[in-house]
Amino acid sequence: MIYLDNAATTKPCAECVKAVNAAMESAFGNASSLHGLGTSSIQIIARARKTLLAAVTGTKKPFDGEVLFTSGATESNNTALLNVLHKAHPNGGKIISTAIEHPSVAKTLTRLEEHGFDVVRLSPKNYGDFVEALVNEVDENTVMISAMAVNNETGFAIDVPRLYKEVKRKNPRTLVHIDGVQGFLKVPLDGDLISVSGHKIHSTKGIGALFVKKGVKIEPLLSGGGQQNGLRSGTEPVELIAGFEAAVNAYGGNKEHFAALKSRLLERLAEMEDIGINSTEECVPNIVNFSVRGVRSEIMLHSLEEDGIYVSSGSACSKGKKSEVLPAFGVTDADADCAVRVSFCAKNSAEDVDKLCDKIAKTIERIRR
Ligand code: PMP
Numbered sequence: 001m002i003y004l005d006n007a008a009t010t011k012p013c014a015e016c017v018k019a020v021n022a023a024m025e026s027a028f029g030n031a032s033s034l035h036g037l038g039t040s041s042i043q044i045i046a047r048a049r050k051t052l053l054a055a056v057t058g059t060k061k062p063f064d065g066e067v068l069f070t071s072g073a074t075e076s077n078n079t080a081l082l083n084v085l086h087k088a089h090p091n092g093g094k095i096i097s098t099a100i101e102h103p104s105v106a107k108t109l110t111r112l113e114e115h116g117f118d119v120v121r122l123s124p125k126n127y128g129d130f131v132e133a134l135v136n137e138v139d140e141n142t143v144m145i146s147a148m149a150v151n152n153e154t155g156f157a158i159d160v161p162r163l164y165k166e167v168k169r170k171n172p173r174t175l176v177h178i179d180g181v182q183g184f185l186k187v188p189l190d191g192d193l194i195s196v197s198g199h200k201i202h203s204t205k206g207i208g209a210l211f212v213k214k215g216v217k218i219e220p221l222l223s224g225g226g227q228q229n230g231l232r233s234g235t236e237p238v239e240l241i242a243g244f245e246a247a248v249n250a251y252g253g254n255k256e257h258f259a260a261l262k263s264r265l266l267e268r269l270a271e272m273e274d275i276g277i278n279s280t281e282e283c284v285p286n287i288v289n290f291s292v293r294g295v296r297s298e299i300m301l302h303s304l305e306e307d308g309i310y311v312s313s314g315s316a317c318s319k320g321k322k323s324e325v326l327p328a329f330g331v332t333d334a335d336a337d338c339a340v341r342v343s344f345c346a347k348n349s350a351e352d353v354d355k356l357c358d359k360i361a362k363t364i365e366r367i368r369r
Contacts, residue, residue, distance in 0.1 A: 002309045002352045006200075007152050007182060007287050007343035012243070013202040019246035020204065023239040031236045032227065041238040045069070048245035055248050056180070056196065056211055058188035065213040068232045069241055073181045074104040076195030076210035079221040079232070080177045081108045083193075084144050085115060086219040092116035093143035096134060099123040099328035100151050105179055109146070117143070124156060125330035131158050135166040144175040149183030153325045153341060154279045155287030157187055164190040175216070185251050186284055192216045198240070202345070203247035207240035252346035258285035264350050265342060268357035272364060276335045278326060286344045289326075291335035292360060295367045300340055303363040309356055312341045 027044055029037025054062040070076045097109055099121045109119045120137055127133035134147060145167055150157045164176050178191035185201055198207040212218055224233025262285040269275045269290055278289040292300055297313030304311055326336040
């Protein structure tokens with residue numbers, strides 16, 4: 001099997017599997033229990049918190065704030081965004097975002113519009129400097145800005161620390177939320193609220209986190225037993241948290257390796273006719289989106305699968321539906337119909353890329369003939 005769909009999800013690493021198993025065997029206590037088993041769980045969770053706070057910034061300085069464990073980034077994004085409903089905003093207020101967000105942000109923003117918020121969504125295709133464009137929109141009435149660090153379909157990345165700094169300079173009261181799912185451990189992150197997900201970095205599904213900057217007060221999404229300082233009720237899944245920490249510690253992806261794979265892929269694609277590249281230089285090297293004109297995405301996907309090669313058409317979440325995000329990058333409808341997304345992990349090799357390209361070339365020959 002050649003798995004090239006790591007932006008959809010990743011295989012849990014051996015370290016994660018081992019940590020989950022170990023916690024299930026010996027640290028299954030409820031972190032709220034007063035006995036020793038509860039204490040072991042508390043210790044595992046505390047250590048994981050420290051690891052995540054150190055890892056999220058992508059710099060030597062740990063994140064200055066706290067981290068809540070959630071069921072995944074969908075919950076983290078909903079918690080971050082719906083939180084503004086509870087703040088006193090007499091006129092609704094303005095929220096700035098982008099036209100390339102994941103549905104867990106995009107659809108939550110639509111809900112906020114229904115509650116009277118004025119949501120502005122910018123498309124990268126219209127701006128040379130996207131961060132500058134987002135900052136330019138910030139005014140006195142802007143309650144929140146929500147932007148993804150790295151887009152899941154093309155890999156388009158923004159300079160998140162710059163965005164955070166410049167928004168705060170313009171309006172310190174504007175809350176900055178970053179969907180950091182595809183950027184976590186790959187690019188530097190900063191913000192008042194940052195969402196990440198375990199299953200994109202070789203941990204299990206069902207675990208994610210929301211980072212909350214020191215001094216930022218949020219309202220919980222869930223009511224219940226008051227775990228995690230009352231901010232995220234529900235018994236902490238200590239096994240998944242242990243696995244999440246282990247996956248963060250074991251993460252082996254590096255930019256140079258991904259860049260070498262990307263450049264091999266682009267070289268090979270350049271030898272074929274009528275290919276459109278949808279991932280620009282502003283994109284992270286582990287995600288490459290391209291259109292094989294004349295071959296619809298699902299035909300290509302199934303053809304590749306015959307040889308055990310797994311890629312994606314746009315995002316896994318869109319389940320074969322036409323991408324709503326690619327047009328915001330200026331990709332034509334015809335090219336969006338033929339889009340293929342390849343996303344690498346540390347274990348992928350140049351040989352994987354070659355096998356992928358050999359099969360793409362064969363598929364083109366068969367279909368375009
Ligand atoms: N945001 C982005 C950018 C994503 O790629 C995903 C997963 N496809 C999510 C949010 C949702 O994450 P989860 O699967 O953990 O709910």
